[in-house]
Amino acid sequence: MFFRRKGWLRKEFDDQLVEELIDQKNEWNRQKQLLENSLEPSQEVLYELKVAEAKYFFYLREAKKRTITIGR
Template identity: 35%
Template sequence: MGRKKKKQKREVDELLLDAIFSIEREWKQVKSIVGRSIEPSFDGSSTEKLAQSKYLFLLREAKHRKISAIRYSK
C-alpha cells in the first residue's frame, strides 16, 4: 500500500472512530431520557433504536476495517 493510501485510510479510520463516539453519546443521551420517561413515546423509543442501530453498524464497520480506538488515541 502506498504512503498516500495509508494516510487516506488512517484519515477515514479516524473519522469513523469520531462518528462512533459521537453516535454512542447520542444513543446514551436518548436512552437516558427514554429511561426516565414515565410513558416513553413511540418517537423516543424509535429514536433510541435508530441511534443504537447506527452505533452497532459503525462498530461492525470498525471491526471489519480492523481498527482500534487505542491505536488512534490522541
C-alpha cells in the first residue's frame, strides 16, 4: 500500500520542483536584466543576482538528479 503512495508523492514533489525551477529561472533573468540596465549597480543588486543564480542552479541540479523533464 505504501509503495503506491510513494509514486504519487514523487510525482507531486517533482511537479513542485519544476514550478520552483521555472520561477527561479524567471527571477534570475529579471535580476540579470536589472543589472544590465543599471549604470552603477549597487552591492545589494550584485548580491541578489548571485543568490538567484545559486538557487536556480541548485534546482537545476536537483531536477537532473531526479531525471525530470520539463517540456515534452
